[in-house]
Every structure is written in C-alpha cells, then in structure tokens.
Amino acid sequence: MALVVNEEQQMLKESARGFLAEHAPISEVRAQRDSGSELGYSPALWGKMADMGWAAILVPEQFGGLAFGHVGMGQIIEETGRTLTASPLISTAILGVTLINLAGSDSQKAELLGKIANGDLTLALAIDEGTQHSPANTKMSASKQDGEYVLNGTKRYVIDGSSADNLIVVTRTSGNPGDLKGISLFNVNSDTNGINIERTNMVDGHNSSIITFTDVHVDENSLLGEFDRGFRPLSTALDVANVHLACELLGIAQESFDITLKYMKERKQFGTLIGSFQALQHRAASWWSEIELCKSIVLKALQSLDEGDAKSPALASIAKAKLCEIVELSTNEAIQLHGGIGMTDEYDIGFFIKRARPAQMLYGGYSYHADRYALISGY
Amino acid sequence: MSNLDSFRLETRDWLEDNCPETMRKPMKTADDGCWGGRNFTFKSEDQKLWMDRMGEKGWTAPEWPTEYGGGGLSKAQHKILKEEMARIKARSPLESFGIWMIGPALLKFGSEALKQQHLPPIVRGEIRWCQGYSEPNAGSDLAGLQSKGVDMGDHLLANGQKVWTSYGDKADWMFCLLRTDPDAKKQMGISLVLFDMKTPGVKPKPIKLISGSSPFCETFLDDVRVEKDQIVGEINQGWTIAKYLLTHEREMIGGMGLTGAGSKTLGSLAIDSLGTTFGRLNDLFLRTEVAKWEIDAAAFACTAERANDEAKAGQGVGATSAMLKYYGTELNKRRFETLLKVGGSDELIWDGDLSKNDGWMAKTWLRTKGNSIEGGTSEVQLNIIAKNILGLG
Numbered sequence: 001m002a003l004v005v006n007e008e009q010q011m012l013k014e015s016a017r018g019f020l021a022e023h024a025p026i027s028e029v030r031a032q033r034d035s036g037s038e039l040g041y042s043p044a045l046w047g048k049m050a051d052m053g054w055a056a057i058l059v060p061e062q063f064g065g066l067a068f069g070h071v072g073m074g075q076i077i078e079e080t081g082r083t084l085t086a087s088p089l090i091s092t093a094i095l096g097v098t099l100i101n102l103a104g105s106d107s108q109k110a111e112l113l114g115k116i117a118n119g120d121l122t123l124a125l126a127i128d129e130g131t132q133h134s135p136a137n138t139k140m141s142a143s144k145q146d147g148e149y150v151l152n153g154t155k156r157y158v159i160d161g162s163s164a165d166n167l168i169v170v171t172r173t174s175g176n177p178g179d180l181k182g183i184s185l186f187n188v189n190s191d192t193n194g195i196n197i198e199r200t201n202m203v204d205g206h207n208s209s210i211i212t213f214t215d216v217h218v219d220e221n222s223l224l225g226e227f228d229r230g231f232r233p234l235s236t237a238l239d240v241a242n243v244h245l246a247c248e249l250l251g252i253a254q255e256s257f258d259i260t261l262k263y264m265k266e267r268k269q270f271g272t273l274i275g276s277f278q279a280l281q282h283r284a285a286s287w288w289s290e291i292e293l294c295k296s297i298v299l300k301a302l303q304s305l306d307e308g309d310a311k312s313p314a315l316a317s318i319a320k321a322k323l324c325e326i327v328e329l330s331t332n333e334a335i336q337l338h339g340g341i342g343m344t345d346e347y348d349i350g351f352f353i354k355r356a357r358p359a360q361m362l363y364g365g366y367s368y369h370a371d372r373y374a375l376i377s378g379y
Numbered sequence: 380m381s382n383l384d385s386f387r388l389e390t391r392d393w394l395e396d397n398c399p400e401t402m403r404k405p406m407k408t409a410d411d412g413c414w415g416g417r418n419f420t421f422k423s424e425d426q427k428l429w430m431d432r433m434g435e436k437g438w439t440a441p442e443w444p445t446e447y448g449g450g451g452l453s454k455a456q457h458k459i460l461k462e463e464m465a466r467i468k469a470r471s472p473l474e475s476f477g478i479w480m481i482g483p484a485l486l487k488f489g490s491e492a493l494k495q496q497h498l499p500p501i502v503r504g505e506i507r508w509c510q511g512y513s514e515p516n517a518g519s520d521l522a523g524l525q526s527k528g529v530d531m532g533d534h535l536l537a538n539g540q541k542v543w544t545s546y547g548d549k550a551d552w553m554f555c556l557l558r559t560d561p562d563a564k565k566q567m568g569i570s571l572v573l574f575d576m577k578t579p580g581v582k583p584k585p586i587k588l589i590s591g592s593s594p595f596c597e598t599f600l601d602d603v604r605v606e607k608d609q610i611v612g613e614i615n616q617g618w619t620i621a622k623y624l625l626t627h628e629r630e631m632i633g634g635m636g637l638t639g640a641g642s643k644t645l646g647s648l649a650i651d652s653l654g655t656t657f658g659r660l661n662d663l664f665l666r667t668e669v670a671k672w673e674i675d676a677a678a679f680a681c682t683a684e685r686a687n688d689e690a691k692a693g694q695g696v697g698a699t700s701a702m703l704k705y706y707g708t709e710l711n712k713r714r715f716e717t718l719l720k721v722g723g724s725d726e727l728i729w730d731g732d733l734s735k736n737d738g739w740m741a742k743t744w745l746r747t748k749g750n751s752i753e754g755g756t757s758e759v760q761l762n763i764i765a766k767n768i769l770g771l772g
C-alpha cells in the first residue's frame with residue numbers, strides 16, 4: 001500500500017480541522033480549565049462529535065458503525081492534538097470499541113457497540129495500578145463466588161474514570177503479577193455498589209481518577225472475553241490506543257512547531273527577526289526533520305493496524321516511542337524559542353507541554369516502548 | 380491480473396534466469412561494487428555478466444526512457460523491480476555517478492545530441508563519470524568557484540583546480556563546473572561542461588583518506604580543450620542545472636541511512652556479538668542504543684518511502700532531498716559508531732591478523748564520516764531546509 005493519506009482520509013482530516021476550529025479552538029481548553037470542569041471535557045462538544053460520526057468510525061457496520069478504519073480515525077485524533085481537545089474519543093471510541101470488538105461476545109457487541117456509535121455510552125479502561133504502565137503486573141483480584149465475580153483492588157490514573165458510564169476493569173484471576181496468563185477483563189457499570197471514584201487533577205486538566213473496588217459483585221455476563229485469557233485482546237487494544245496517542249502527539253508536536261515558526265518570523269531582537277539567527281534556524285530545521293519522520297511512522301503504524309499485519313505491535317511501539325521523544329523536543333523547544341513569553345499562562349504555548357506529558361506517559365512512554373520493541377526484536 | 384501483477388511475475392522470472400548465483404550474495408567489502416567504465420577491472424565474470432544483462436535491459440537506469448537505453452519503467456514498476464531484486468538479495472548491477480547525477484541532469488536540460496551521445500553508454504556501464512564541482516576555496520560556497528572556461532570561438536579553454544574529485548583517477552569523463560563569465564554575479568557566470576579525462580591537460584592526483592584508501596583526487600586543469608557542444612544547457616546558465624544535479628546526489632547519499640536489503644539488522648548483529656540472557660541483550664546500555672537507533676531508522680525508512688509515494692501521487696513538498704540527505708547520513712554515522720561498540724575490539728583491526736575481517740569495519744566506519752560532508756554538509760542542508768522549506772531568511 002502506498003504510504004500516503006488517500007483522498008477520502010484527507011477530506012476527513014480537513015473536515016475535522018474545520019469542525020474543531022469552529023467548536024473547539026484552544027480558547028476552549030482554557031475555558032474548561034478555568035471553569036474547574038468536573039468532567040474535563042465538554043459534553044455538548046462530545047454530542048456534536050458523535051453527530052459527526054466520530055464515535056462510530058471504528059465500529060463495524062453490522063453494529064451501526066462506519067468501519068472507516070484507523071487511518072481515518074488517526075486523522076481526526078491528530079487534529080484534536082493540534083487543538084488539545086479533550087473528549088472520550090480515545091477511551092471510548094478507540095480503546096472501548098477495540099476491546100469489545102476483540103473480546104466481547106455477540107450479545108455484548110450487539111448491546112454495547114451500537115450505543116457507543118451513537119454517542120450514548122462512554123467507557124473507561126481501568127488498568128494501571130502504579131505510577132508506571134505495566135499491564136502484566138496487574139494485581140487487582142477478581143474471584144468467582146456462587147456464579148458471580150467479586151472484584152477487589154485499586155486502579156489509578158483511569159482516564160475518563162469519573163465520567164464514563166462503564167468501566168472495563170483489568171483484573172488478575174490466577175497466577176502472579178508478571179504472568180501474562182491469568183488476566184481477565186470485566187465490563188462493569190460505574191454505579192455498581194462498592195466502587196469509589198475519586199477525581200485527580202492532572203497537569204492537563206483531563207479527567208483522571210483513582211478507583212477503589214471493595215467487594216464489588218458483578219454477574220457472569222460482565223466477563224469480557226475468555227476467563228484468564230484477557231491479556232491478548234488487551235495487548236492488541238493497547239497497541240491501537242498507543243498508535244492513536246501517537247497521532248495526538250503528532251498533532252501537538254506539529255502545532256507547537258507551527259506556532260513557534262510563526263513567532264520566529266514576528267519577534268525582533270538585535271534589530272532583526274529572531275528567525276534570521278542561524279543558531280535558531282538549525283534548531284528549527286532539525287526539529288522539522290524529526291517531525292517529518294514522525295508523520296511517516298505514524299501513518300505506517302495506522303496502515304498496519306488497518307491491514308492487521310503481524311508487525312503491528314512492533315510498529316505501535318516504534319511509533320509511540322518516536323512520538324514521545326519528539327513531542328518532548330517540540331514542547332520544550334517551543335517554550336525556549338518564545339523566550340519569557342513562553343513561560344506565561346496567558347500565552348497558549350504552555351498548554352501543549354501540559355497535555356503532551358500525560359499523553360506520553362499514558363500506556364507507556366519512551367522507555368517502556370523502546371524496551372518493548374527491543375524485546376519483540378529478540379534483544 | 381493487473382498489469383503490475385503480471386509485470387511482477389515477468390520480472391521475477393527474468394531475474395531468476397539472469398541474475399548469477401554469486402550476485403545474490405551480499406558484498407563483502409565496499410570494493411565489491413561494480414563501477415564499469417574503460418578502466419574497471421571486474422572482480423568476476425559474473426559481475427560483468429550481471430552488469431551487461433541488466434544494462435542491455437535498461438534496468439541499470441530503470442526509469443530512463445528506452446530511446447536512451449533506459450528501462451522505460453514507471454515509478455510503480457521500478458518499485459516492483461527493487462522489491463523483486465531485494466527478494467533474491469540481488470546486488471546492485473552498477474554503481475554510477477552517471478546514473479545518479481549527470482544522467483538526470485542531461486535528461487532534463489541536455490540537448491538531444493548530448494542525450495544520444497552520453498546516456499546509452501552510462502546505462503550499459505561503458506563510461507564512468509566523475510564530478511568536478513568542489514575547489515580548494517569553493518566547498519560549501521560552491522558558487523564561489525574560480526576554475527575558468529575562456530571562450531575561444533569553437534571551444535572553451537579550461538584552467539584551474541578541482542578537489543575531492545571522487546574516483547577522478549578511475550573515471551572516463553568529468554562533468555565540471557567552470558566560471559565562464561568572470562564579470563557576472565557569482566551564480567550567473569557558471570557553466571556545466573563535459574569532457575573526456577584523456578583530454579590533454581587533465582591531471583587527477585589521488586589523495587589518501589583517513590580510511591586508508593584513495594578514492595578521491597585533486598584534479599588540475601591545464602589548458603584543457605572543451606568542445607562547445609559539450610556545454611549542458613546554455614552557457615553561463617549552469618548553476619540551475621548544477622543545483623538540480625545536487626538534489627539527485629543528495630537523495631542518493633541520503634539513501635545510506637537505509638539498511639540495504641538482505642543485510643543484517645543492527646539488532647541481530649548485536650545479538651550475534653554480545654549474546655542474550657533470557658531474551659535480553661547482555662549489555663543494557665547498548666540495548667538502549669541499538670533500540671533507539673532502530674526506532675529512528677524505521678521512521679527514516681518510512682520517510683523515504685513516503686517521499687517516494689507522495690512524489691508518485693503528485694503530493695508532498697518535493698524539497699525533501701535536503702532532509703533525507705541530512706538525516707540519512709547522520710543516521711548512518713550513528714549506525715557505524717554503534718556497530719563498533721557492538722563488535723568490540725575486533726572491529727578496530729586495521730590490517731595484519733585478518734582472521735575476522737580485513738579491516739573492513741574500521742575503514743568503512745571512517746569513510747562514513749564523509750557522508751555528512753560530501754554532496755553538501757549537514758549544516759548546509761539545515762540552511763537549505765530553513766530557507767527553502769521553513770522560509771526563515
């Protein structure tokens with residue numbers, strides 16, 4: 001397949017850009033933050049996104065979806081990176097849809113996917129327990145009792161945890177932390193007795209929660225996928241999520257570059273534009289080159305998800321790692337080349353670094369993915 | 380079956396029948412490349428056979444028009460040819476400044492007579508070319524060149540000194556930049572001319588490199604007669620052509636950042652050399668260095684692929700050759716630094732005990748240092764990106 005965005009995908013990107021410029025410019029990020037929004041995103045905006053069909057892009061047609069594929073979805077996510085728009089897209093329309101599609105029974109798919117596609121159901125993945133992403137080290141327990149399951153444990157940094165209708169909970173049902181076998185997934189209504197959700201304020205203002213499960217009883221139908229064998233679909237879904245996070249980081253990296261380049265052509269010091277100083281030109285040129293590499297690897301990873309090829313896990317880790325590295329460069333250079341004004345809250349550039357770091361860390365940062373890539377490659 | 384599918388099958392069959400077995404093995408040293416030309420000593424009969432057969436078919440220059448001996452392939456067909464060659468690990472049949480540099484310039488700017496005269500022998504590997512651009516006082520600032528070409532009516536008389544002329548002592552012809560109007564503004568008085576290295580007054584003198592061999596020369600031009608019909612394009616209008624040629628050179632050099640088809644990955648070389656314990660490389664820091672390099676190399680390979688596919692689809696910024704040159708050569712330098720560490724002291728053998736190698740690694744590693752200098756330095760590429768792509772004045 002040619003490594004280019006086709007016409008349809010390009011149109012989707014442009015329509016996303018137009019939509020976000022109108023309904024979710026950066027000023028909305030500031031407004032959300034200043035209002036101390038409990039939700040961390042705007043439900044009205046989410047409704048409009050669903051009307052645009054964005055929640056349905058990865059949902060198969062038989063369940064009321066558009067089945068438009070990852071390259072298409074990636075174009076939208078990249079644009080939301082440019083405008084730093086918070087929404088349930090990653091948790092619900094990407095992770096949730098992928099997990100249900102991979103692991104769910106026919107009746108679970110029929111029940112859940114259509115609602116997601118319409119924007120009527122939101123999900124959150126309750127996975128991490130410590131400060132570092134490490135899915136195989138899941139400790140939280142689920143035990144079988146009288147035809148039910150009882151969940152006990154604590155999940156941290158659950159994105160959209162305080163807003164989602166349902167939680168997909170990663171639990172250990174056998175073996176020890178570190179084992180890939182013995183992990184099971186549950187689809188649980190957030191209102192179930194014994195669930196306590198505490199919203200944490202993170203640097204990006206998105207909603208993130210600490211969720212404790214104390215003797216939470218759920219019925220058999222809550223099990224998502226095979227008992228003890230949840231790691232496989234989970235791992236694939238995390239690959240998908242990481243590629244889309246890489247798309248978001250690509251948007252952030254590009255926008256912070258574009259804003260800075262523009263500033264270099266406006267700001268004068270020493271009687272001339274700062275963009276005329278070679279020390280800054282070379283930094284901008286090598287920064288731009290890195291972003292070109294990022295665009296290529298992200299597109300490659302998206303295409304490989306659509307093709308379902310065996311290289312997807314490696315490509316997902318390469319893409320996430322590379323984007324983590326370059327978005328860090330981008331957001332740091334952006335502030336530095338703005339000088340003092342880059343440090344002010346009044347100026348937008350600071351929002352980019354604040355969203356970038358949590359998105360980098362979510363589901364594994366550079367070290368996690370570089371190491372995972374090495375492991376996949378046999379070293 | 381689509382046309383491309385049947386092209387693939389035909390190509391596969393043809394390569395199967397025509398590529399000699401020994402040409403399906405990786406080159407052992409950089410000297411194993413086939414350069415052709417009047418002075419070239421073939422390493423084996425197979426090497427000559429492979430060059431001749433591919434040359435005959437025009438597949439040494441796959442996209443050139445058939446009327447000039449080329450393969451007449453579309454970009455899509457060319458991609459298939461490359462894939463099929465990689466599949467059987469076929470060596471490149473011919474390394475050639477003619478194909479990489481002067482050929483594309485002649486195709487775009489040359490007269491019909493020049494194309495007819497020079498292109499077919501390039502395709503067949505009969506004539507080997509060298510590049511007379513740089514001078515002692517004109518490197519990065521190439522337009523500052525001072526070698527003169529004085530108009531003598533029916534010919535030009537060339538005098539001056541070129542330097543860093545790669546393979547100047549082995550080449551048959553030179554494409555050369557001369558100042559033909561000393562009064563015009565820097566870039567305006569330059570011409571691109573062609574002459575036979577046997578012309579009286581052309582004297583290439585080899586220069587030894589830090590890598591031990593002498594692939595380049597200083598070339599003295601002493602009353603050299605250049606025929607007027609050997610000026611490419613118009614007289615004094617050579618700068619545009621010279622720059623066009625450089626974009627091709629840059630793409631070619633930038634390709635060094637791509638690990639050749641069939642060659643081992645850095646990761647597998649590290650595993651061979653250092654070993655693993657429970658699936659992990661026995662050197663934590665090198666594992667990190669290797670992984671970081673492979674991540675960057677994968678992203679770079681996709682970028683070269685994307686640039687190519689965008690060009691095919693008529694999209695893209697076009698001016699990416701400077702970026703590919705910059706990134707690809709820096710990446711290749713990093714690769715060899717890591718390879719040295721991975722291989723350890725063996726890789727620093729220069730000569731003497733040749734049990735493991737013949738000093739190939741040490742010499743090749745040193746040679747890579749030139750990648751970010753030749754064809755325009757990394758700093759010059761960054762200047763080009765800043766100016767032409769980012770619009771920073």
Ligand SMILES: Cc1cc2nc3c(=O)[nH]c(=O)nc-3n(C[C@H](O)[C@H](O)[C@H](O)COP(=O)(O)OP(=O)(O)OC[C@H]3O[C@@H](n4cnc5c(N)ncnc54)[C@H](O)[C@@H]3O)c2cc1C
Nearest residue numbers: 267268269270274277278279280336337338339340341343
């Ligand atoms: C936290 C903080 C506290 C401060 N406290 C004080 C204070 O108490 N009192 C006070 O007077 N000031 C203070 N400053 C101001 C500080 O000294 C200036 O911000 C600093 O000198 C840079 O100037 P600028 O912000 O105008 O950036 P600019 O000069 O506009 O620089 C923008 C970018 O261009 C680069 N640049 C500029 N000129 C060149 C050049 N010739 N070559 C290469 N690159 C160049 C800069 O390095 C920078 O990356 C403070 C700043 C900060 C961030």
Ligand SMILES: Cc1cc2nc3c(=O)[nH]c(=O)nc-3n(C[C@H](O)[C@H](O)[C@H](O)COP(=O)(O)OP(=O)(O)OC[C@H]3O[C@@H](n4cnc5c(N)ncnc54)[C@H](O)[C@@H]3O)c2cc1C
Nearest residue numbers: 510511512513518519543544545749752753754755756758
């Ligand atoms: C292995 C090898 C093979 C070569 N083969 C050929 C050949 O076949 N034919 C041919 O004509 N030439 C050839 N060259 C020459 C090559 O093109 C020049 O070496 C190159 O263009 C740099 O010129 P220079 O050596 O004069 O360095 P200089 O131009 O003197 O540069 C010295 C340093 O200053 C930096 N610099 C210069 N100008 C700027 C600027 N404006 N901004 C920032 N930094 C700058 C450079 O990047 C470099 O780091 C070859 C060189 C090498 C190393």
